[in-house]
Amino acid sequence: MLRDGDHVPEFELEALDGRRIALSDLTGGGAALLVFVERDCPTSRMTLERLESLRTPFDAAGASVVAIHQDDAGVARRTMEDCGARYVAVCEPAPYETAAAFGVRTVPTAFLVDRDGTVTEVVEGWSKQDYDTIAARIASGIEVTGDAPLIKPGCASKNTLDAASLAAAASAPAFDEIEDMFERGWTDGLPVVPPTRPRVRRMLGDHDGNRSLGPVPPGMGELSLERLAACAVLAGCRPEYFDVVVTGAEAMLDPAFNLHGMTNTTHTTGTVFIVNGPVREHIGMNSGINAMGGWNRPNATIGRALRLVSGLTGQGRPGTLDRSALGQPGKISFCFAENEEASPWEPLSRTRGFDDGVSTVTVFSGDAPFSVSDHYSRDPEQVVKTIALAGAASFSPSVYPIAAQTVFVISPEHAATFAQAGWSKSELAQRIFDGSKRSVRDLLATGGEQGPFTAAMKPDEELAKWSSPDEVVVVVSGGPAGRFSAVLPPWVGFGLGSSMVTKAVTGSPA
């Protein structure tokens, strides 16, 4: 193997962008740290990630870090992305003549080459001390940063393998990281993104991964921010969504929400997240067409990340501690944004006590949407009656009252009808409340499940579905065309079930 003082043989390899790069291109401006790596080698991947901390100071000193991958360009590109490494990368195909010319025996092996093409330092495997020595040669005071062991051995370099071994390695079934996630039980039935340490670190950003949000019921696994970031990676979130994910988790773990009970129940209720404020636009959430239907990355993945927290960290996986008889699609993900721009009223965040301009996440224990069409009514009194009758069927048509917060998602078209009549949001809630009233006689005549209240009342007495209009929670969302609104039916009421919780998004003024 080449050692200090040896002259490096000339070579030319293809970079990830397709350019041909020669040794003289790399050392023309100054020293070059050439690192031979291979994706299936864990030490190689760790080294690639750690050396990113040298890229900027090396660049400032006229030097460069160069990864020489013993993989094809597609694999090399994915490796660099996974490791967060943004320095130059080239690929060397079989029979790995350049590695052989350097005498490489293991990967990773690094050669610090000066502008004359002379080797000045060599590191086999990983050695923090040796890499810090290299860093200090380029610019005093710099060192490799980040968590890493002091030493870690590497793997056999591909140029040391005979033809039969190479062929066997090439024909062996590649490690399938997607199937690995299924085998570990880290999914909700759909493929997930493996939560590698570099991905989790990028998701955390400046957050302290060791900070705990507390135990997640019902299994009581501790939710560190690192574990939350892992769930966010699994779900497919981008790092810019993480503040919303953190806020959603804080809301979900608030004792008032009662995640424990609403997970264990045989009911179909799930976690519904409603987002308000500037963060919606900042991260690209959807509050328009198909607002509650997924197919938008932040909507779909934020809701999914929080379900994974409940199902994995909290062990509330359906079929184990989640005992819902039927379940519903919202148990994969249910997160949407209020269409504040189309709403004639104050946003949910204001109604919940937060100032304008504050981004919030509200969590609600709710069922799948029960949509209702009203395309023929022109009188707002008729439209609200339609919506009220739909709400009256929540939980069970004959259980009166349910006395639980119930969310009504009003479409922009319906909202415009009410606004044109001069109705405020609270007036709409009052009219929904009033429109739900039924006589005891009528309730008893419907048969089916009867609550305990009707037995003690006179036949002509009327009951509303809720104990107060305050339990009717109105939000506006959805596309500009389509006279549909929806009820999100609640879980049990009378203070026994769950209370809606709203929290301000981190970094957003409260």
Added chain:
Amino acid sequence: MDDLVSPFDDRILDATPPAGRLKSLSGKRVTLLSISKPKSAEFLDELQRLLADEHGATVSRAQKPTFTRPAPTEVSDDVIARSDAIIEALAD
């Protein structure tokens, strides 16, 4: 694949194992803990009769305030203190 961050808290996965199984219910103190679901009483009355008459158990009753939240510690501590076996009785 190495270097993954698990979404699980592995300490919880190794938590308390199940209690040992009784060889017989005869003479044993069995508590029926109602979770306050509708019609629980009828179901538990019949269960109590079967356990006492057909298995010789000494049966007592307990109740937690609501089925929507875990039992308060004072309820679970009391039940544990006076029982050889506990049946947390659900009804749906």
